[in-house]
Amino acid sequence: MEIINLDPRDCTRWKYADRNHFEFGDTEALALDIQTNGQINPVFVRKISNDPQFKYEVIAGSRRLKACLSANIKMSAILVDVPDDKAATIQIKENEQVPLSEYSKGLAFDKLKKDNKLTQEQLASLACCSRKKIFSLLTFAQVDPKIWQAVGNMSKVSAKSSETILAISKKSPEHKEALIEIAEEIKKGAGYKRIEQLVNAILLGATHTGEEEQITSKS
Numbered sequence: 001m002e003i004i005n006l007d008p009r010d011c012t013r014w015k016y017a018d019r020n021h022f023e024f025g026d027t028e029a030l031a032l033d034i035q036t037n038g039q040i041n042p043v044f045v046r047k048i049s050n051d052p053q054f055k056y057e058v059i060a061g062s063r064r065l066k067a068c069l070s071a072n073i074k075m076s077a078i079l080v081d082v083p084d085d086k087a088a089t090i091q092i093k094e095n096e097q098v099p100l101s102e103y104s105k106g107l108a109f110d111k112l113k114k115d116n117k118l119t120q121e122q123l124a125s126l127a128c129c130s131r132k133k134i135f136s137l138l139t140f141a142q143v144d145p146k147i148w149q150a151v152g153n154m155s156k157v158s159a160k161s162s163e164t165i166l167a168i169s170k171k172s173p174e175h176k177e178a179l180i181e182i183a184e185e186i187k188k189g190a191g192y193k194r195i196e197q198l199v200n201a202i203l204l205g206a207t208h209t210g211e212e213e214q215i216t217s218k219s
Contacts, residue, residue, distance in 0.1 A: 002079040003042055008068040011045060011075070012054040016084070018091060018108030019062045022153050023101055027063060031071035039064065042076040044090050059087040060094035084117045092126050103154035106140030106162065113138065136163045144169055150180045156189035164192035168199055178202040
């Protein structure tokens, strides 16, 4: 490994970068802190070739990259020469310092798995979780994007809720529309049981018509 100072404008994010825009936090405050106190933690970069615009790709440290770009200051980086599976390990371990949403983890893990960079077993080992957990995380990438677009901020959506949403959405177009209708509740962090209840309430409420559905007490 080699520590270098470089122009952040020469850098782009790694194609498997996992931190989404809603998880960057206050990068302006981070930029000010770097200007005042210096960059305590370098980013991790790899050299890239055959790209006329960029010289490096940031495999860990996207928040610091954005902060240095906004402040127009040099960025401290650890230059590594590693394959994608090792780069993924660096990224996963780096994110233990600043927690990442399960949504972001799920999408990143799905890309790595689909491109045969890491197996489900390897992902489970690196993330220190069960294969069942990885299965749930991978469902984020399988849910109709329209549902996630309706939710917007995914920071409070759990992997278990994603697994439930995927299962419900496959039942019918009406189920999918019901999920979109309760997007605000999902955004707030509704658990899988609550999601099931809300969807059932919408669907049953739409079909309960007529006197045969009424129940009258003896009084």
